[in-house]
Amino acid sequence: MRSLRRHATTLILVALAAAAAVALLVLDRGSVSTDEAERRRKNLFEAWRPDEITELTVTMASPGAPQTARLTRGEVDDAGQRPWNVEIDGQRYPADEPTVDQLLGTLEFATAERRVSAEAADAAALGLASPRLTIALAMGPRRERLLLGGSAPTPPGAVYAEVAGRGVFVITKQLAAALDIPPDRLRSRSFVPYLATELSGLTLDGDGGPRRFSRAPWGGGRGAGFRFAEGAPEGSGVRVSAEAMDRVLSTLGRLQADGFLPDEVAQQAAASGGPRVTLTLLPSDPSAKPGVIELGGACPDRPDHVVAVRREPTRAAACVHESALDPLTEDASRFVDLALVGAPLDEVAEVKLAVGDRREGGARSLELARAGSEWHLRAPEDRPVPTETGRALVQAILDVRATRLLPTASDPRALGLDPPRATLRVLSTPAESPREGEPQERIETLEIGAEQAGVVHVRRLEDGAIAEIPAAAAGALLPSEVSLRSMQVFDFPPDRISALRVERPGLVQRLRRTGDGAWQLVEPSGAGLAADDALAEELAELLGGLKAERWLAPDPGQGYGLAAPRLVVEAELSSAPDPGGAAGDAAARAARVEIGARAGAGSFARAGAGAAVFVAPPALEAAAGRLLLRRDVFAVAPEDVARVTLTPASGKPVVLEASPGGFTVAGAADQARATAAAAGVRDALADLRAEGAVALGKPEQHHGLTPPRLRIAVDLARPASAPAGGGAGAPRPPGGSFTIAIGAGDAFRGTNVVYARRDGVSAVYAIAQSRVRPLLEAAGVAAAAAPAGAR
Numbered sequence: 140m141r142s143l144r145r146h147a148t149t150l151i152l153v154a155l156a157a158a159a160a161v162a163l164l165v166l167d168r169g170s171v172s173t174d175e176a177e178r179r180r181k182n183l184f185e186a187w188r189p190d191e192i193t194e195l196t197v198t199m200a201s202p203g204a205p206q207t208a209r210l211t212r213g214e215v216d217d218a219g220q221r222p223w224n225v226e227i228d229g230q231r232y233p234a235d236e237p238t239v240d241q242l243l244g245t246l247e248f249a250t251a252e253r254r255v256s257a258e259a260a261d262a263a264a265l266g267l268a269s270p271r272l273t274i275a276l277a278m279g280p281r282r283e284r285l286l287l288g289g290s291a292p293t294p295p296g297a298v299y300a301e302v303a304g305r306g307v308f309v310i311t312k313q314l315a316a317a318l319d320i321p322p323d324r325l326r327s328r329s330f331v332p333y334l335a336t337e338l339s340g341l342t343l344d345g346d347g348g349p350r351r352f353s354r355a356p357w358g359g360g361r362g363a364g365f366r367f368a369e370g371a372p373e374g375s376g377v378r379v380s381a382e383a384m385d386r387v388l389s390t391l392g393r394l395q396a397d398g399f400l401p402d403e404v405a406q407q408a409a410a411s412g413g414p415r416v417t418l419t420l421l422p423s424d425p426s427a428k429p430g431v432i433e434l435g436g437a438c439p440d441r442p443d444h445v446v447a448v449r450r451e452p453t454r455a456a457a458c459v460h461e462s463a464l465d466p467l468t469e470d471a472s473r474f475v476d477l478a479l480v481g482a483p484l485d486e487v488a489e490v491k492l493a494v495g496d497r498r499e500g501g502a503r504s505l506e507l508a509r510a511g512s513e514w515h516l517r518a519p520e521d522r523p524v525p526t527e528t529g530r531a532l533v534q535a536i537l538d539v540r541a542t543r544l545l546p547t548a549s550d551p552r553a554l555g556l557d558p559p560r561a562t563l564r565v566l567s568t569p570a571e572s573p574r575e576g577e578p579q580e581r582i583e584t585l586e587i588g589a590e591q592a593g594v595v596h597v598r599r600l601e602d603g604a605i606a607e608i609p610a611a612a613a614g615a616l617l618p619s620e621v622s623l624r625s626m627q628v629f630d631f632p633p634d635r636i637s638a639l640r641v642e643r644p645g646l647v648q649r650l651r652r653t654g655d656g657a658w659q660l661v662e663p664s665g666a667g668l669a670a671d672d673a674l675a676e677e678l679a680e681l682l683g684g685l686k687a688e689r690w691l692a693p694d695p696g697q698g699y700g701l702a703a704p705r706l707v708v709e710a711e712l713s714s715a716p717d718p719g720g721a722a723g724d725a726a727a728r729a730a731r732v733e734i735g736a737r738a739g740a741g742s743f744a745r746a747g748a749g750a751a752v753f754v755a756p757p758a759l760e761a762a763a764g765r766l767l768l769r770r771d772v773f774a775v776a777p778e779d780v781a782r783v784t785l786t787p788a789s790g791k792p793v794v795l796e797a798s799p800g801g802f803t804v805a806g807a808a809d810q811a812r813a814t815a816a817a818a819g820v821r822d823a824l825a826d827l828r829a830e831g832a833v834a835l836g837k838p839e840q841h842h843g844l845t846p847p848r849l850r851i852a853v854d855l856a857r858p859a860s861a862p863a864g865g866g867a868g869a870p871r872p873p874g875g876s877f878t879i880a881i882g883a884g885d886a887f888r889g890t891n892v893v894y895a896r897r898d899g900v901s902a903v904y905a906i907a908q909s910r911v912r913p914l915l916e917a918a919g920v921a922a923a924a925a926p927a928g929a930r
């Protein structure tokens with residue numbers, strides 16, 4: 140004690156010094172340095188320290204009570220961030236982080252147009268006694284406050300603003316608008332309380348019926364990894380379509396409140412239409428409450444929005460866009476996964492096929508594994524596989540879809556599944572880290588039954604579902620060594636093709652290449668028919684570089700529609716130079732492709748009789764399945780035209796005369812309008828190119844050409860030359876004139892067309908309606924809309 144008394148004075152002085160140091164530190168933090176003041180002398184706030192901002196209050200004047208939002212910073216979260224929360228009307232919500240960041244950024248860089256002198260700074264006169272907006276913030280020991288008042292005379296739209304302790308300023312219209320954020324907008328617009336990764340399941344009730352989904356043990360990212368808890372037509376436990384569930388989860392992730400509603404307004408609006416769907420979100424955390432959201436009922440003053448009411452875990456009501464209802468009201472059958480394998484291509488690591496009974500030693504196997512971006516065959520032999528070939532084999536398996544799923548209680552023996560004909564095992568690894576408790580690998584095993592009356596039954600062991608698929612599609616589940624062939628079917632330059640022959644039921648087309656490289660039509664024969672060089676060359680290029688989309692079977696048997704092919708394409712090839720000087724053999728001088736039944740977008744095909752079956756790309760059939768006839772039989776150079784007469788089915792003919800200044804309409808009352816119509820006719824005639832020929836010989840009734848809607852008689856001033864690309868057989872206008880007949884509207888290869896025919900040419904063509912419209916309008920004929928479907 141004696142010692143303490145002796146040093147008491149010293150201790151007191153040390154304590155006073157420490158207190159003074161703390162006080163000085165606080166004062167120093169609150170003060171503004173000379174450098175800081177100089178840097179920010181044009182800004183409204185003379186200091187800005189974002190890391191020290193802990194609170195922000197925004198108050199907006201309104202006809203009733205003022206609206207206030209108080210923003211406070213939370214504790215550091217797992218991501219190392221300090222999220223903002225907002226308190227409005229005594230209720231606490233997560234803040235809308237982008238809007239808060241935008242407001243803070245605006246405040247940080249806010250500058251004044253000019254300062255108002257102290258003598259002129261009358262708060263009442265400048266609208267600052269009752270400000271329309273007040274922003275107050277706590278920044279460490281500093282307290283800042285900004286008021287927005289009335290309008291300033293200049294610049295246009297400017298506003299008076301007062302910064303506490305600094306004075307009154309004039310700010311621009313743009314800055315005032317950026318600061319004028321309604322307090323309600325500072326509230327997070329996210330409406331769904333849980334992320335997809337936080338869910339153990341979800342349910343949908345209302346439109347679409349009851350649908351109960353739960354996480355499946357096999358896991359999976361995005362929409363994969365869910366199964367029916369109940370509500371599936373085929374029974375509980377059936378796998379949910381990853382695409383359908385992904386649409387639901389994506390909708391929930393994008394569900395935003397476009398405007399919050401008072402509870403009583405939301406209840407009235409929802410009662411008018413009733414909730415169309417109730418969504419219940421089941422969180423993985425057993426301590427968390429389920430999320431319950433009801434959607435439906437017209438939103439006030441928003442015709443394309445519906446009311447959303449969140450009842451749990453916190454209550455909120457808002458307007459959301461009506462498009463959110465679409466994926467949430469799908470029928471349960473739309474959620475059933477008809478794919479045999481659920482893993483996406485880029486996650487597949489291994490495929491194993493065993494055909495036959497291993498126990499009896501009669502099984503054959505095929506094993507394919509990914510090695511980085513490459514593929515490697517392990518069985519029946521060990522060798523690398525071209526990347527393109529490996530991907531095609533696996534993609535073919537993934538593309539197989541069931542026509543339907545049978546009830547899981549179906550008798551396997553009656554369906555040819557006991558024992559199965561083959562077993563296919565697909566191993567995949569998730570692209571993203573699995574959720575806690577989910578497997579690192581996914582193994583999907585398919586038991587493939589024997590063919591029965593054109594169908595094959597396949598059991599997915601993952602969920603026990605039994606799928607029914609067409610026998611032709613089942614071939615992709617039974618890959619053989621032929622499946623690992625190079626995808627290149629033919630590989631020769633198109634200019635080696637000296638002749639083409641395309642046969643389909645009731646029609647044979649033959650073309651031969653002339654000495655100058657053009658194409659000459661040999662068959663069919665008819666008045667004015669000639670080959671279209673571009674169409675023939677397109678077919679030659681597709682044939683010369685033909686690649687299979689995938690290989691299926693070494694022999695077509697009686698399947699794939701190849702016993703009676705729909706199309707046969709043959710090419711005669713000129714001999715290719717041989718390094719030894721010998722001419723190519725007979726096999727190298729011909730190429731033949733038979734096209735059978737459709738296989739998705741493509742077609743089953745084989746390159747010659749008895750050859751292996753592959754899937755040909757859709758472009759080959761599109762090129763070979765059309766008439767290879769000239770498409771420019773209607774076009775005529777305007778300078779060759781002397782007169783055009785447009786005669787509609789009902790109405791008077793319209794005559795257009797050629798003149799040095801362009802076409803004119805004879806006897807027109809409104810010359811300005813007639814001149815515009817005549818110019819349209821002139822341009823249309825020059826651009827009257829057909830999409831393609833659709834029929835040979837006389838027109839059929841549905842072509843609408845007997846009689847036509849419009850007859851176009853073209854009188855020529857001089858004989859016109861054959862259109863470019865027409866070849867040696869291209870027709871020339873007979874005499875000094877020709878006639879075009881325009882018929883009914885339709886659709887052809889995805890284009891709205893009208894049927895047309897030209898005298899002297901024994902074929903019916905399809906011309907795009909947009910090309911014919913100026914002629915129809917000039918004749919006073921309304922263009923008809925094309926019916927649904929294409930010929």
